[in-house]
Amino acid sequence: MQTQAIQQHRPPFNAVLQAATLKVAAAIEKLSQRGLAVVSVELDTPSRPTIRIQTCAKCQQMIANQQAVYYSFGQNSHFGPYREGQFMVDGCRVVWMEFGH
Numbered sequence: 001m002q003t004q005a006i007q008q009h010r011p012p013f014n015a016v017l018q019a020a021t022l023k024v025a026a027a028i029e030k031l032s033q034r035g036l037a038v039v040s041v042e043l044d045t046p047s048r049p050t051i052r053i054q055t056c057a058k059c060q061q062m063i064a065n066q067q068a069v070y071y072s073f074g075q076n077s078h079f080g081p082y083r084e085g086q087f088m089v090d091g092c093r094v095v096w097m098e099f100g101h
Contacts, residue, residue: 020046027051027092034058036094048093055096059085 020043028038028051036058042050053059062068068087076082079099086095 016046017043020049023091024049024051027090027094030089031094048091050093050095051089053094053096055085055098059096059098062087 024041024043027049028041031038031051031053036056037054039052039054042052044050059068063070063085068085070083070085072084074082076099082097082099084095084097086093088094
């Protein structure tokens with residue numbers, strides 16, 4: 001009985017975040033299997049969490065094979081020009097940043 005009372009009072013957004021973390025966990029496992037290093041996770045948009053990875057040669061291979069795209073370009077005052085790439089894994093947006101291009 002007490003468990004039912006707790007479930008009834010659980011804020012709905014908690015369930016949304018819990019589902020997002022399960023998506024992220026599955027995506028991180030797949031990224032790990034592909035040899036990609038996760039740097040951080042953002043849950044600002046729980047329906048499509050963002051996972052940041054460390055840039056590496058595999059990122060450029062995904063761009064070349066059209067498995068990923070560059071979506072942002074700019075100029076940073078400390079590091080110079082940059083670009084950001086992205087692709088999707090299990091409903092999560094996976095992004096990385098490259099400097100000096």
